[in-house]
Amino acid sequence: MKHIKEAVRAMIKGKLQAYRVFLKEAYEHGDANKIAQLEQLISEWQKELDKLDNQ
Secondary structure: OHHHHHHHHHHHHHHHHHHHHHHHHHHHHOOHHHHHHHHHHHHHHHHHHHHHHOO
16 A cells, blocks of 8 residues: 555656646746646645645
8 A cells, every 4th residue: 555655646746746847837928827727736736745645
């Protein structure tokens, strides 16, 4: 079970890293809609990661 938890953590961290790169690009292009969407996704996945860490 520990290996599964570590794999899920790695997947979520990878998603967060990618979303942050996309967020930086959205800020550079001034795309307010994309910024809002990405900030929401980052928030949701960060909450999932926090829940996983607290188990």
